Amino acid sequence: MHFEEAYQIIRDHIAAQELDEARKVLGEFQPADIAEFVENLPVHEIGPILNLLSPETAGEVINQLDAELAGDVLSDMGEEKTGAIIDEMYSDDVADILGEMTDPEKDKILSLMGQEDAIEVRELLEFKEDTAGGIMTTEYVAILQNITAERAIQVIRETAPDAETVYYVYVINDKNQLVGVISLRELIIANPKTLIEDIMHHKVKSVNVHMDQEEVAAMVAKYDFLAIPVVDDDQSLMGIITVDDVIDVIHEEASEDIYRLAGTAEVDFEDALWKRIWMAVRNRLPWLLVTLLGGFLAGGIIRGLEKEIQTVVALSYFIPLLTGMGGNVGTQSSTLAVRGLATGQIDAGKMLKTVGTAALIGIGVGLICGLIVTVMAFLWQKSLLLGLVVGISLCVNMITASTMGTFVPLVLKRFGVDPAVASAPFISTTIDITGLLIYAGLSSVFIKWLV
Amino acid sequence: MHFEEAYQIIRDHIAAQELDEARKVLGEFQPADIAEFVENLPVHEIGPILNLLSPETAGEVINQLDAELAGDVLSDMGEEKTGAIIDEMYSDDVADILGEMTDPEKDKILSLMGQEDAIEVRELLEFKEDTAGGIMTTEYVAILQNITAERAIQVIRETAPDAETVYYVYVINDKNQLVGVISLRELIIANPKTLIEDIMHHKVKSVNVHMDQEEVAAMVAKYDFLAIPVVDDDQSLMGIITVDDVIDVIHEEASEDIYRLAGTAEVDFEDALWKRIWMAVRNRLPWLLVTLLGGFLAGGIIRGLEKEIQTVVALSYFIPLLTGMGGNVGTQSSTLAVRGLATGQIDAGKMLKTVGTAALIGIGVGLICGLIVTVMAFLWQKSLLLGLVVGISLCVNMITASTMGTFVPLVLKRFGVDPAVASAPFISTTIDITGLLIYAGLSSVFIKWLV
Missing domain, CATH: 1.25.60.10 (MgtE N-terminal domain-like)
Structure with a gap:
């Protein structure tokens, strides 16, 4: 039902x-x-x-x-x-x-x-919402290191009536500092008179209360923990973060990256309609205005080609092709770089290797697409030279796009800026401009033979 | 250290x-x-x-x-x-x-x-890698429903030496069908002579062995489970899926969506360099070829404007602006729609409301950007009419882009296609074409006054 x-x-x-x-x-x-x-x-x-x-x-x-x-x-x-x-x-x-x-x-x-x-x-x-302190709970089970196993079990029975939610029992000293951890099962099978400090594990991973929630989530995921203790700067136990909250954080952070890559931000679907529309407009405008400025810059470059276009108007036919392809290659590369950095698959330290690989991929797709475009443009406009100008521009543009789309997020990461600000609008606008510069350069050199 | x-x-x-x-x-x-x-x-x-x-x-x-x-x-x-x-x-x-x-x-x-x-x-x-069967483990603790609590504890001690990893004990009947669940704690506090079937919970959530891993992850996340049992079509218990594997699935699926949105796919960083480059080229080419075809279509539209451009060459200056802005608005909208559908924040059933909201947002950003462009184009080219043609084209294009970027993923979802195939390359190419059609239409109507 x-x-x-x-x-x-x-x-x-x-x-x-x-x-x-x-x-x-x-x-x-x-x-x-x-x-x-x-x-x-x-x-x-x-x-x-x-x-x-x-x-x-x-x-x-x-x-x-x-x-x-x-x-x-x-x-x-x-x-x-x-x-x-x-x-x-x-x-x-x-x-x-x-x-x-x-x-x-x-x-x-x-x-x-x-x-x-x-x-x-x-x-x-x-605590700030997106820190360890903001997602921790204060309902945890902690025992003092200098009590016996027997006494510890009694304390746990009293303080944790829902014992099935107790995966780890944290051990503190008399200053409330985290000093160890023990499982409920280890506690139960221990000699009742043993002191906790003699049977606990001394190696216990914890996070600082001010740590960013994304780092906390990465740590819990890495070590396959069900919960992780939170301490302050003095190692004092403050709370625990459980795996169900970590799952929420992982969802949240993935969404944030996705939206940022598209140059926008999440909208609260619970808000009233007019407020949602207003927030959406506000989230999107900044990058759209950057694109707009970029569009005028691109217009300026085409204006420099005024004479050439008036002579060979066909030169203008290929502008959307060039900018569109460059934008897509750039977006593909920056997306792979941003996500690779977020998941740790790309190491920001190996910049040369990563960017070099991107350049080789750019050469691969650039040569294939450049060749296709040369042939198609030749068949359409019956001019091999025009085909070559467009094809070579496209190829160079795609190589630049692939390289830059990878390089920019890596540089941002290295300077401590969130690489996801290298959003699609930013990358594609920048590449529109470099692509048109290449095209304008080649066109003005070859114009005398194109007529 | x-x-x-x-x-x-x-x-x-x-x-x-x-x-x-x-x-x-x-x-x-x-x-x-x-x-x-x-x-x-x-x-x-x-x-x-x-x-x-x-x-x-x-x-x-x-x-x-x-x-x-x-x-x-x-x-x-x-x-x-x-x-x-x-x-x-x-x-x-x-x-x-x-x-x-x-x-x-x-x-x-x-x-x-x-x-x-x-x-x-x-x-x-x-089992297929991305199904419940592909990620489940067969090391779980199951007991028969018709044994006593005392006997059950004995069985668990024998079959699960690592009792701290036992969060839930699953109960089966003599056909190995999953019929209930009980916590270790409930088992321990129960009267030793009680039958399991009298104390177990009969409501037990399970997943089918062929269920897609993404659905499994969503279910575990929704119910905050630490593990979920896997059954075959006869309700026979096959295995369990634990929360640490679910976290891996969530990461994997988020990455898949992100890459698909950019029109590419993940590359295995462990592969040899040449293989990685080849795979990357193969992943990216399909959408790039779509963009390429779109670019020629766009070229055809501009060719229809040949006469107008030869008369008023400034018309060509605004082509990258129009296509760039449309592409960005479209990408922003499709990203929000795809992620919203994946996280369940957007209900594919409420299509009219969602697309309507997107149209209103498009009107918002379109009016603002259209106005700015009209003024800037007027100041640059000293022609109010040219400014209006560009500004109105941009505004209409942005409204179309926002609406289409939202509409396409919703339609795909309704037809059971992964909405993430409405990738940035696809959306921005489609919008390039509609945007240029609008621009060409307005330009050819107003050309006599533009000269």
Whole structure:
């Protein structure tokens, strides 16, 4: 049964006050499925559904919603229920939702939380959204290094009622500094009287609270971790980042790179239509204005060819071909370079080798396409020389495009700039200009024989 | 200490036959760190390093290497050591490596394995690489539904010595069909005499063995699972897919989309230089040839403007501007559409709304850029009419580009074609042509007043 059908039945049950029946139907679905459906309902219809669930499950549903919608739903649900749900949620998820709220809304939700929890969430709100601190949760299991295995198990039972979510137990010293890690299984099979520090692993990978989330994700992916501890500059344990949040980061960062490559940015699909259009226009204009300026520069180059075009108007026929091909080769190369740098397949240090390979690829595609164009232009315009001018220009342009499309992202990376700013608009505009310069040069040299 | 320094020390120890010393230095590093360093060494230098490690750790290092290199290293290491390492590796990882080998190499490795393991790996090799079957592992923990909790724990102890990797215990019936799931913790706190079928969860999400890996990854990400069971058409349990493999799939699929958008494909950086160049040329040529044909079509349109250009040569100055701007707006729109469809933010069903929004954005950027170009062209060429012809053409072109760039991926998706084939080369070439048609139309209407 799809949730859509189920929803009709649930609504009828609610209307008839048959809450247990409604609950039974709802119980057949996973929180993620419920979230996927209710996010398309009006806010005031979501509350009654969540009211049927336990606070824990309701919290899981809310956690799957867009942070802004989640805030609206919580604000709509009444203090008692909201308080109960928030109590069951992880601090990082609560902080994500509060981050989208106005200060009075935020304070109202915080006032519903226990004092200690509220302080934790307030602290999380201080970290930048895209750092380790911004995605970590403060619900982790840590034990002191100088207690016994027996005592440790007792501490874990008390502090972590949901023991199946405990993959790693982190070990701290009395200054709260991370000093080791141990698995639950190792703890259970250890002699009860052994001290933790004698059986723990001393090598424990951690990330600094200010580390960029992209680096954190890369590390978790590299080591196949299920969670990684977060420490501050003094090695004090601050929280943990779990693999499900890392998956979200990987999606987010891939999207960011893709949009940046196209010279645009993500639009928040939850926004109102007019706001979305305005944001989209604002995101796209900068690169479009660069292209526009480039277009006038290109026009200036063609103007330098004025006499030649008036004599041999056919020279103008090949302008879109030249700029189009150059732009495409350049975009292909810059895309491969930017993604290769992001995934670590291209090493920014080996610049000469990488750019050299790109040049060889440019020569390959340039020779093939240049030859085809020479023949086609000759057949069309019955002038071998015109064909050669166009074909050679195209070939040189494609080699330049392939080389530059690879070179620019590598240089940006080396200077610490995000290589994805070498976007398609930037690369193709630059290459339009160099391509036309080559074409104008060759044309003006050969014009006397072209007439 | 970086691994590079450590490697010098380790090599000196190996040369001096001080293997225990070498082992101690190596022991400070995680398998992933060792893998990252050794993948740049010649194959015959990797074996001696792995020989210092336990077969289990050596297996983890090999698992982090590129599958092709991993095969070369294993082939180079001698039968006994290779057999010991392979024994410790998961069947899916072994299958990945064997998938890159020639048949005789493959058979040699399989002959070193236990018969049962070899059969499992052979079976895995039958599945397509990018399906659930291609990424699943056969090392999972399953128990029968009609045994007691006590007996179940005993079975798990026997079959899963590494109990910390057991997050979920799957429950099957006597036909090996997946019927439930239970957590290790639930099993431990249950009454020892209870039957599993009375305490297990009956709702268990699974994927079919032929499901595309992208769908599997989306499902694991959606439900925040650490692993998902794989079943065949009869609901028979075949294996599990763990979250670390899902992360690899997410990276892979994002890269694939990015490359396809640029009209190219990934190049295997492990290949020899000439092979890499040849593959790159082959990947890129198809879309370049499409662009090339488009370029001749565009040339044909300009040829239709021959008379007008000979009279007002300035008309040719604005060709790169028009095609460049149209291409960029189109690429931006198609990128947003393709990624939005991939992440589920755009619903292919709401075509009218999505395309309508794109048209409005096109009107926004089109009006702004059209106005700027009208003014600039007027100032440059001292002809308001020419400015208006260029400006209006640009505006209409940008609206078309934004609409088409969004429309094409949505249509492709609806017809079940990967929307990412609406690549930058395809979109920008199509838009070059429509843009020039608009320009040619307006120019030929207004030419009598332009002279």
